[in-house]
Amino acid sequence: MCGIWAVFGSEDDVSVQCHAVHKIGHRGPDAFRIENIQHFENCCLGFHRLSIVDDMLGMQPMRLYTHPQIWLIYNGEIYNHKQLDKDFKLNVSTNCDGEPMIHLYDKLRVEGPDAMAAQLDGVFAFCIMDTANRKVILGRDTYGVRPLFRVHTADNGFLGVCSEAKGLLGLSHGSKNGVEPFLPGHVEVYKLDLQGRATLESRTCFNSPGQIPKYRTLASPDSNNMKENIRTLFEAAVSKRLMADRRVGCMLSGGLDSSVVAALLVKQSKELGIKYPIQSFAVGMKNSPDLKAARKVAKHLGTEHHEKIFTAEEALEIIPEVIDKLESYDITTVRASVGMYLISKYIRNKTDTTVVLSGEGADELAQGYIYFHNAPSAEEANEESRRLLKDLYMYDVLRGDRTTAGHGLEIRVPFLDHQFTSYYLSLPAEDRQPKEGVEKFLLRSSFDDGKLLPRDILWRPKEAFSDGIASAEKSWFQIVQEHCDKKINDTELEEAIKKYPHNTPRTKEALFYRKTFEEKFPEKGHWIPYMWMPKWVSTDDPSARTLKHYKQSA
Structure with missing residues (x-):
């Protein structure tokens, strides 16, 4: 995880503007660099580095002696960087996975920068400055x-x-105008004038959820057996994400998603001869369902298991800090982020693991949310799955990034592997629905061969992360609601519609989050287009435990 920052066409002295780059210093605690671009007095590139690959030569902004006119800053990992070097004869000079982006941008100049982005198997947010052609190119991976x-x-x-x-x-400009999230799967090209001022030339969508990769894939679904293909592609997705010069571990809640990831991580680390034991990390209140389930999985896999046990008081106290890091007030996102923020802090302070694999994306892709049991048809369930994936960058993906990056960690999410998701979404809609009263039935059954995980772990009923970290007797959402009832009075809630016409808070908890958000980011409520809520059910609360189909695991 790193932090990138740039300004172009600043009317103010960039030496003043560039102080803002330090607001994202938590993303890259290992090194920092800022560059004023020669002959572009109003342009500046900044970078906070978390060193994961090529400690010696991976610093940014990156320039190559072969392409001195091209500057690159990026946050991400390009898993096929070695394959790109071979396929396009790039003659790279470092082990840094981002270097091929510079070569490809130059080599595919006629096809355009969107063609370059479409060749990248990985996750990324980049900014390229081409001083010779006075261009700035921005791009972001498929799922953000x-x-x-x-x-x-x-x-x-x-x-x-x-x-x-x-x-x-x-x-001075950004605070008064529209700071917006850059759309996933898109590339934008800007033209710079002699003063470095930018004009938008083009905006292109180079990829979207379900679209087949254009790059050469590292594993192919060659079998006629879809479950075998799912296993093959997901194992490849995990394998790619072991690319690191730092220690790799995993989040472990004991649910299906994190358990499958952890099991494959342990299996592949042994096959690769990784010397250190895999560390797994669980978080929860005393005797929470997730802690119990995670211990069971960790014992089965033989991981070096760590737990962060927290109190209600500790969790409630950090909510404002979490909202600041998230830049969100969405109820589900905030609730689920508290536990993840606490375990990330523990990992940073108590261990030497820097890269953590996690199970985000499985519920959206494999229809894991409990409300999918109520889908009117397979096609409507398919449409909902694709919608969730399209918007994921504003909710669970955002949570995973901010809670880990807030403590200088890098999260990797194999369930959102581009190749894996495109294959999974290509399968018949009927096969991807919940079956026999069990969500993610196809995914579970694909790994039900007795080799990876015990059946009672593989078929553990769905437990939402924000609920699983609390006790069975009293959910985390109930603890938060009782806290917010004391913070917000009835009159404030009644008047909320006047103050917040967009995403009007309907509960005291929602209003508490919104007020806290507005203190940090006034008038930026539009960053969240809607509040995440389950579909096809009648409920005022997004917690899985409020739904009729919910069944707690033993």
């Missing part, structure tokens, strides 16, 4: 796993780019 915000004011040509919105709000 790596964050990117930008502000562009057409009237004066100011362009600001940052991994998090807070790095742009302090700028």
